[in-house]
Each structure stands twice: as structure tokens, then as C-alpha cells.
Amino acid sequence: MQLHFSRNRIILFAVGLSFLIVVFLFVGFGYYLMSPAQKGGQDQLFLVREGSTLNEVAGELKKKEIIKGKSLFLFWGRVMGDSRNIKAGEYLLNSGIPPHKLLNILTEGAVLTHPVTVPEGFTIKQIGKLLEKKGLVDRQKFLSLTGNPDIAKLYGISGPGLEGYLYPDTYQFSRGLSVISVINTMVRRFMVVLAPFRKRIEQAGMTIEKVVTLASIVEKETGRGDERPVIASVFLNRLKKNMRLESDPTVIYGLRDFNGNLTLKHLARSTPYNTYVIRGLPPGPIANPGREAIKAVLYPVDTAYLYFVSKNDGSHYFSRTLSEHNKAVEIYQKKRRKRHRKTS
Numbered sequence: 001m002q003l004h005f006s007r008n009r010i011i012l013f014a015v016g017l018s019f020l021i022v023v024f025l026f027v028g029f030g031y032y033l034m035s036p037a038q039k040g041g042q043d044q045l046f047l048v049r050e051g052s053t054l055n056e057v058a059g060e061l062k063k064k065e066i067i068k069g070k071s072l073f074l075f076w077g078r079v080m081g082d083s084r085n086i087k088a089g090e091y092l093l094n095s096g097i098p099p100h101k102l103l104n105i106l107t108e109g110a111v112l113t114h115p116v117t118v119p120e121g122f123t124i125k126q127i128g129k130l131l132e133k134k135g136l137v138d139r140q141k142f143l144s145l146t147g148n149p150d151i152a153k154l155y156g157i158s159g160p161g162l163e164g165y166l167y168p169d170t171y172q173f174s175r176g177l178s179v180i181s182v183i184n185t186m187v188r189r190f191m192v193v194l195a196p197f198r199k200r201i202e203q204a205g206m207t208i209e210k211v212v213t214l215a216s217i218v219e220k221e222t223g224r225g226d227e228r229p230v231i232a233s234v235f236l237n238r239l240k241k242n243m244r245l246e247s248d249p250t251v252i253y254g255l256r257d258f259n260g261n262l263t264l265k266h267l268a269r270s271t272p273y274n275t276y277v278i279r280g281l282p283p284g285p286i287a288n289p290g291r292e293a294i295k296a297v298l299y300p301v302d303t304a305y306l307y308f309v310s311k312n313d314g315s316h317y318f319s320r321t322l323s324e325h326n327k328a329v330e331i332y333q334k335k336r337r338k339r340h341r342k343t344s
Contacts, residue, residue: 038065041095048106050088050178054078057086057106066095066102073099082107088181089113089174113172118186120168120290121219123253127166127288137179145179155187157209164212164285165190193291200298209284211297216285219293220249227316228296233303234318243306245275253286 044064048057054077062070077083082103089111093102114134118127124146132139145151147161157165162183167190173182194208201211218232235245251266252258254273258266267274273282307325308316311332319325 038095041066041097043092043094045112046091046093047176048086048088048091049176050181052086052088054083054086061093061102066093066097067099073103076100077103087111088176088178090176111174111176113174115170115172117170118166118168118288120293121216121223121287122168123287124161124163124166131173131182134173135175136173136177137182141179142183145183151183155191159209159284161284162187164216164288166288167193168288168290194294197294197298204298206298210281211294212289213281213285215289215293215297216287217245217247217250218296219289220287221247222314222316224314225292228293229299229301230303230305230318231308231316232296233300234305234308236297236300237304237306239280241306242279244277244279245281247275250275250282250286254282 058070058073061067067073085107087109116134128139128142131137149160152159152162166186218228221231250273254271267276270277304320305318307319309328309332311317317328319328
């Protein structure tokens with residue numbers, strides 16, 4: 001009887017001790033989750049790269065002394081089912097944020113973003129340089145992906161790459177995103193802008209690739225909104241007559257060694273993009289056009305113009321015949337030479 005009573009006391013003691021240990025651990029764990037590593041810690045930038053695991057993120061948080069213990073942070077993340085929900089991006093964190101709030105911030109994706117404005121008519125080379133300057137992408141990797149026809153096919157685009165399909169707009173990008181994520185955002189924006197024009201493209205008997213290629217040439221030829229539909233009409237009229245487009249921007253796009261001075265030698269050089277040599281459109285867009293340039297190609301002004309020349313003030317003089325065009329060239333080239341002599 002005495003022995004049985006002693007065993008019961010031992011069992012009760014063991015159960016009580018186990019309960020106290022569990023309570024102690026629970027309270028201790030709760031204290032860890034609610035207590036910052038250091039009160040009044042200074043803000044610091046924390047980068048989570050796309051594809052990073054919770055283990056890697058926790059290790060970096062510990063290294064930067066934003067959290068005290070890696071193991072408990074990992075345990076809480078797995079308990080909450082957030083081990084695969086960490087969002088890539090750049091965060092502003094500090095050691096004064098309790099671990100449970102840190103995990104919420106990382107899973108909700110409360111990232112810092114950086115505005116990037118891509119002007120209309122920028123090429124993928126210019127876009128890559130701009131994004132790299134902002135610290136958002138590796139330019140060489142960006143050019144490798146955007147210039148890959150197999151990547152373009154993934155978006156249903158046939159052509160030499162994604163030139164023309166990275167829509168010029170203002171974006172909010174976070175550092176840490178993969179290059180392909182940045183590209184996806186820009187191509188998706190293009191598709192949204194293009195959507196209202198798809199029916200018109202079918203009615204015009206054109207393909208998306210043809211529309212975008214021609215729109216990119218219009219975009220590079222003029223910055224004036226009122227001239228875009230007129231310039232589009234010139235190129236469309238020339239295409240109908242099987243005339244060469246003879247567009248300087250296409251020639252420039254095909255040159256690797258262009259120094260800003262377009263010469264007769266350049267105009268005679270045989271490249272896939274030299275529309276002084278080839279007939280029809282080049283193999284793909286020469287820049288990334290905006291909505292108005294695309295609209296100009298699909299809704300051009302009805303004209304008989306076949307030629308245009310710069311008036312050296314941002315506008316152009318349009319002609320129906322070659323003789324009229326040659327006279328205009330003589331007039332405006334003389335004016336340009338005179339202006340050049342005065343300023344040199």
C-alpha cells in the first residue's frame with residue numbers, strides 16, 4: 001500500500017514537472033516572439049532574393065543581429081506554415097521589431113519599391129542600362145533574356161526577341177526580384193495596353209508583330225503626337241507600293257559601331273534592319289513603342305504622302321512626289337547647313 005502511494009506521488013510529480021516545463025517553454029517561446037532583439041535598433045536595408053529559403057533568410061537576419069536566435073524563428077515560421085511564403089524584395093528592418101512581426105512583414109511582402117520610368121522609344125539596351133543603374137537587374141542577363149527568340153515564344157511572340165514588347169511606362173520595382181520577373185511585369189503591361197486593339201489588328205489584316213514593328217519605327221521618327229498618324233500613313237503607303245521604307249532609325253538600329261553621325265556609307269551597308277537596302281519591314285521592332293504609336297499604325301490619317309523630311313524644328317514636311325520631296329530636302333538641308341555654320 002505504501003509502495004503504491006509512493007509510485008502515484010512520483011507519477012504526479014513527473015506529470016507536474018512536465019507540465020511546468022511545457023509552460024516554461026511556452027512562455028519562453030512567447031517571450032522570444034514578442035521581444036525584439038534590441039530596442040531602438042537602427043533601420044537597415046535587408047534584401048531577400050527571389051528563391052531564398054526561410055533558412056537562408058533566418059540566417060541572414062541573425063547575421064545582421066535583427067533577431068537573436070535563428071532556430072526559434074525557423075520553428076515559428078514552420079509552425080505557421082510560412083516556410084515557403086517569404087516574398088522576395090528589399091525591406092527596411094531593424095532589431096526593434098519582434099520576431100513574429102518580422103515574419104508577418106516578410107510573408108506579406110511589405111517591400112521597398114523604386115520608381116523607374118521607361119520612356120517611349122527606348123530600346124532593350126537602353127532599358128537594361130536604366131534598370132541596372134537603379135540596381136534592379138544585371139544588364140547582361142537582361143539583354144540575354146530579352147534578346148532570346150525562345151523566351152519571346154513563351155509569350156506567344158514570333159521574332160528575334162522581346163524588343164518592342166517591353167511597354168514604356170512608370171514601374172515600381174523592388175530589388176531582389178529575378179530578371180525574368182521584371183521582364184514579365186513589362187510584357188504583361190504591354191499585353192494589357194494592346195488588348196483593346198486586337199480586334200482592329202484583325203480587321204486591318206495585320207499581325208501583332210507587324211503592327212509593333214511599324215509602330216516602333218513611327219515612334220523613333222517623331223516625338224510629335226500629331227505627326228504619328230501621318231508618318232504611319234507614309235510608311236503604310238510605301239509598303240502598299242512595295243517601296244523601300246528608307247527609315248534612318250532602322251539603319252541606326254542595325255549598326256554596332258554607330259557614333260551619332262549617319263553617313264551615306266551607313267545607308268548602303270547591308271544589314272537585316274537597313275530599310276534603304278531591304279524591302280518591307282525589318283525582322284522585328286527597333287524600339288519599344290507607346291500606345292499612341294501603336295494607335296497611329298492602326299488608325300493612320302488617309303493621305304497620299306510617300307515622303308517626309310525634317311524641318312529641323314521637331315516637325316516634318318510631307319510630300320506626295322519625289323520631285324516635291326527633293327525640293328523640300330534642298331530647302332531644309334540648306335537651312336540646317338546655315339544654322340550649323342552659325343553655331344560652329
